[in-house]
Amino acid sequence: MKYLEEFRDPQIARRMLDKIHILATRPWAIMEVCGGQTHSIIRNGIDQLLPPGIELIHGPGCPVCVTPLEMIDKALAIAAHPEVTFCSFGDMLRVPGSGKDLLRVKSEGGDVRIVYSPLDAVKLAQANPQRQIVFFGIGFETTAPANAMAVYQARQLGLDNFSMLVSHVRVPPAIDAIMAAPGNRVQAFLAAGHVCSVMGYWEYEPLVERYHTPIVVTGFEPLDVLEGIRRTIMQLEAGEASIDNAYSRAVTRSGNGPAQSMLASVFEVVDRGWRGIGVIPQSGWRLNAQYRQFDAEIRFAVQDITTQESELCHSGQVLQGRLKPNQCPVFGTLCTPRTPLGATMVSNEGACAAYYQAGRFHLNAYEQPNTTI
Amino acid sequence: MCLGIPGRVTEIFEADGVRMGRVDFAGIVKEVCLAYVPEIEIGDYTIVHVGFAITQLDEASAQESLRLFAELGTLTHELNPMQDG
Amino acid sequence: MPLRHYPAIVMGHGAGGKLSSELVEHLFLPAFDNATLADLGDAAILELAGSRLAYTTDSFVVQPLFFPGGNIGHLAVNGTVNDLAMSGARPLFLSAGFILEEGMPMQQLGVIVESMAGAARTAGVTLVTGDTKVVDRGHGDGLYINTSGIGLIPPTVALGPQYVQPGDLVIVSGEIGLHGIAVLSVREGLEFGAPISSDCAALNGLVVAMLSTVPDQAAIRVLRDPTRGGVASTLNEIAKAAQVGITYFENKLPVHPSVAAACEMLGMDPIYVANEGKLVAIVAPDAADQLLAGMRQHPLAAQATIIGEVTTSHPGLVLARTGIGGTRIVDLLAGEQLPRIC
Numbered sequence: 086m087k088y089l090e091e092f093r094d095p096q097i098a099r100r101m102l103d104k105i106h107i108l109a110t111r112p113w114a115i116m117e118v119c120g121g122q123t124h125s126i127i128r129n130g131i132d133q134l135l136p137p138g139i140e141l142i143h144g145p146g147c148p149v150c151v152t153p154l155e156m157i158d159k160a161l162a163i164a165a166h167p168e169v170t171f172c173s174f175g176d177m178l179r180v181p182g183s184g185k186d187l188l189r190v191k192s193e194g195g196d197v198r199i200v201y202s203p204l205d206a207v208k209l210a211q212a213n214p215q216r217q218i219v220f221f222g223i224g225f226e227t228t229a230p231a232n233a234m235a236v237y238q239a240r241q242l243g244l245d246n247f248s249m250l251v252s253h254v255r256v257p258p259a260i261d262a263i264m265a266a267p268g269n270r271v272q273a274f275l276a277a278g279h280v281c282s283v284m285g286y287w288e289y290e291p292l293v294e295r296y297h298t299p300i301v302v303t304g305f306e307p308l309d310v311l312e313g314i315r316r317t318i319m320q321l322e323a324g325e326a327s328i329d330n331a332y333s334r335a336v337t338r339s340g341n342g343p344a345q346s347m348l349a350s351v352f353e354v355v356d357r358g359w360r361g362i363g364v365i366p367q368s369g370w371r372l373n374a375q376y377r378q379f380d381a382e383i384r385f386a387v388q389d390i391t392t393q394e395s396e397l398c399h400s401g402q403v404l405q406g407r408l409k410p411n412q413c414p415v416f417g418t419l420c421t422p423r424t425p426l427g428a429t430m431v432s433n434e435g436a437c438a439a440y441y442q443a444g445r446f447h448l449n450a451y452e453q454p455n456t457t458i
Numbered sequence: 459m460c461l462g463i464p465g466r467v468t469e470i471f472e473a474d475g476v477r478m479g480r481v482d483f484a485g486i487v488k489e490v491c492l493a494y495v496p497e498i499e500i501g502d503y504t505i506v507h508v509g510f511a512i513t514q515l516d517e518a519s520a521q522e523s524l525r526l527f528a529e530l531g532t533l534t535h536e537l538n539p540m541q542d543g
Numbered sequence: 544m545p546l547r548h549y550p551a552i553v554m555g556h557g558a559g560g561k562l563s564s565e566l567v568e569h570l571f572l573p574a575f576d577n578a579t580l581a582d583l584g585d586a587a588i589l590e591l592a593g594s595r596l597a598y599t600t601d602s603f604v605v606q607p608l609f610f611p612g613g614n615i616g617h618l619a620v621n622g623t624v625n626d627l628a629m630s631g632a633r634p635l636f637l638s639a640g641f642i643l644e645e646g647m648p649m650q651q652l653g654v655i656v657e658s659m660a661g662a663a664r665t666a667g668v669t670l671v672t673g674d675t676k677v678v679d680r681g682h683g684d685g686l687y688i689n690t691s692g693i694g695l696i697p698p699t700v701a702l703g704p705q706y707v708q709p710g711d712l713v714i715v716s717g718e719i720g721l722h723g724i725a726v727l728s729v730r731e732g733l734e735f736g737a738p739i740s741s742d743c744a745a746l747n748g749l750v751v752a753m754l755s756t757v758p759d760q761a762a763i764r765v766l767r768d769p770t771r772g773g774v775a776s777t778l779n780e781i782a783k784a785a786q787v788g789i790t791y792f793e794n795k796l797p798v799h800p801s802v803a804a805a806c807e808m809l810g811m812d813p814i815y816v817a818n819e820g821k822l823v824a825i826v827a828p829d830a831a832d833q834l835l836a837g838m839r840q841h842p843l844a845a846q847a848t849i850i851g852e853v854t855t856s857h858p859g860l861v862l863a864r865t866g867i868g869g870t871r872i873v874d875l876l877a878g879e880q881l882p883r884i885c
Contacts, residue, residue: 086463086464086483086484086800086803086804086807087464087466087484087503088464088503088515088517088520089463089464089807091520091524092524093866093867094527095794095866095867095868097527097528097530098866098867098868099867099868100530101527101530102867104530119460121460121461127871128865128871129865129866129867129869130865130867130868130869130870130871131867131869133869133870134867134868134869174508174882175810175881175882176881178881179877179878179881188553188554188555188878189551189553191553191554192551192552192553192554193551198732199732199881199882200732201508201509201732201733201809201882202491202508202509202510203508203509204491204509205509205732225460227460227462227507227512228460228507228508230494230510230512231491231507231508231509231510234476234491234493234510238474238476241474241475242474277460278460279460279462279505279507279512280460282462282505282512282513283512283513305460307866307867308527312523312527333516333519333522333523334515334516334517334519334520334523335462335505335513335515335516336513341494341495341512341513343493343494343495343496344494344512347493347494421877422561422876422877423561423562423565423877441874442871442872442874443871443872461810463804463807463808480736483804483805483807483808484800484801484803484804485737485738485739485800485801485804486728486735486736486737486738486801486804486805486808487735487736487737488735488736488808506808
């Protein structure tokens with residue numbers, strides 16, 4: 086695939102790693118905010134190949150993982166309605182709520198469907214006027230424009246059987262909260278590439294100022310991640326702190342104008358709870374007054390739902406980068422991808438699932454087979 | 459958070475008042491909403507996330523990045539030919 | 544390990560991953576309690592009247608019924624033929640049970656049955672017995688098919704995970720993930736144009752060719768067809784059954800660019816995607832080159848490749864060496880592989 090495979094070149098990757106090994110003279114703790122980056126790092130084994138002093142702290146960049154428990158329970162309640170066709174991205178189906186997950190609701194007779202794009206849910210609403218189509222609108226700023234367009238379209242088409250359960254989160258307030266938290270060890274951030282494709286990176290400039298922390302906009306392929314890390318270490322070693330764009334083929338400072346306009350006309354900023362972390366002020370979006378009639382929370386009157394987190398789950402600490410998954414007392418025993426206690430074990434991008442799938446408790450990750458083929 | 463992959467725009471049309479198109483990913487063709495990339499043309503590359511083009515891919519920038527990456531490695535090798543990775 | 548209590552079956556129980564394994568191990572094996580079943584091979588191997596009989600069954604519930612490269616009928620015949628072929632048997636006879644949904648168009652059924660007849664002729668098997676049931680409209684997704692098959696294993700052939708040894712090499716017979724992606728491309732809610740078709744095919748001819756290519760048939764240790772759950776699940780099954788480690792090299796995997804692209808788009812990994820016309824072979828290292836050359840002469844294995852090896856490290860586990868030199872464990876998935884946005 087063009088503009089994808091070239092950024093996986095193993096020879097260049099090895100040389101970039103060599104460069105990083107030379108550059109880093111001291112230990113540094115860098116947080117990657119994006120679940121997609123976490124996935125790429127673990128999947129490609131990048132963190133195993135970095136100098137031992139460079140620690141990658143996996144941030145709360147997995148929208149699946151940070152969707153508040155109440156929101157999952159609301160989704161479960163709505164999906165159980167017989168007249169509802171509940172549409173969601175695949176990632177959300179196995180996230181445990183207080184008692185069950187959407188797959189369970191499906192097995193109990195709920196009409197739960199995976200869609201690739203929110204517009205597919207709008208199409209379903211058009212084709213099935215007798216059903217109530219509800220779309221689970223989760224995600225960071227990357228996904229928000231798509232979800233906004235779905236609601237906008239529903240309004241244009243005059244659909245009264247379409248609604249959205251909105252649980253959007255924004256990255257800059259999360260970075261702010263992490264840096265301001267007592268005991269924070271993060272010294273620099275890899276900003277999420279595609280979030281910045283939409284929002285640009287001008288929002289991060291005040292954060293760089295306030296905390297004197299380097300922030301480097303980074304992509305997802307191995308070479309992109311290595312480049313982001315390399316540029317971050319360069320700044321750290323030089324005592325510098327600025328915003329840098331290492332994903333220039335997909336990111337500009339101002340971002341995507343039309344997308345931002347749509348966001349402004351459909352959503353408004355609100356305080357949002359992040360699962361395992363708590364409420365971060367101004368860190369979320371909800372439908373604004375003009376589009377409130379499409380809000381599934383109101384339509385299905387699920388605003389008051391009591392929740393019950395597993396007492397054994399340490400997702401929150403993992404999400405804040407305070408605990409590595411394999412330091413959690415129930416990691417791999419009571420909590421596995423088959424029997425997840427929290428969202429970080431369910432989602433592919435969750436740090437716990439990534440660690441488990443990569444066998445990070447199983448064996449020495451530097452295993453070298455003897456034969457060459 | 460952001461599974462977005464690059465593809466080439468092969469068709470542009472309008473459906474229900476929204477700018478749509480077809481994008482080719484190494485032979486896989488998917489209908490994609492192009493509302494957020496109003497200036498994109500057939501033959502251009504774009505990054506697609508959940509059925510939406512979120513940005514035009516800057517091909518010149520991509521080539522430049524690759525050139526720099528390749529060069530990076532060469533320089534390292536010249537400076538430290540005995541260095542083990 | 545404590546199990547999360549599933550009061551009802553979920554889709555993951557049929558996905559060929561951990562949930563499926565658990566259902567088999569905790570419900571079916573204890574109930575039917577015999578050594579042959581406990582082997583959990585693709586086919587059961589039975590001693591009968593001085594011969595070794597291979598006996599297998601498979602059910603086909605694919606949606607949609609028609610997909611690029613074939614239909615449920617092709618799968619129903621080839622799937623069972625292949626399970627027999629993997630045990631080294633010459634497939635001979637099939638049964639077919641049809642569960643039809645009221646309202647299913649007769650013309651559609653006609654096409655499917657013709658396809659089955661054609662597939663059976665190609666594979667050299669005879670459908671000798673069958674059954675038909677009809678269920679109410681709204682149940683049955685159009686059509687479900689179960690096929691069972693029997694075949695004879697020649698006395699010189701001995702295949703099974705028990706013969707796998709450290710140092711053996713892992714061969715895959717061609718491009719992976721074609722079937723799964725072809726089906727997904729026409730699945731409602733995902734639809735995308737794909738220039739690829741299911742690789743659905745009978746592999747018994749290829750197996751015969753492979754067994755006659757190597758001077759000593761014992762050089763081929765085990766054969767498996769990586770259907771649901773993909774190559775990853777198959778390698779995990781072998782590693783677990785043989786209690787060996789298996790390592791494969793990601794950049795050696797043969798993957799069609801469009802399969803790779805579809806997997807990128809959906810956030811899936813080709814190693815977990817279903818195949819219906821491929822096999823995995825574990826072979827003695829000194830016979831590998833010769834076997835590979837022989838396989839590549841066969842139309843169904845023109846792109847056969849060595850992808851990895853069997854080791855003594857990490858017994859029971861499958862390890863992938865990534866393109867850039869890292870490693871990761873490739874485990875069975877919990878349930879189905881779901882498309883993701885992250």
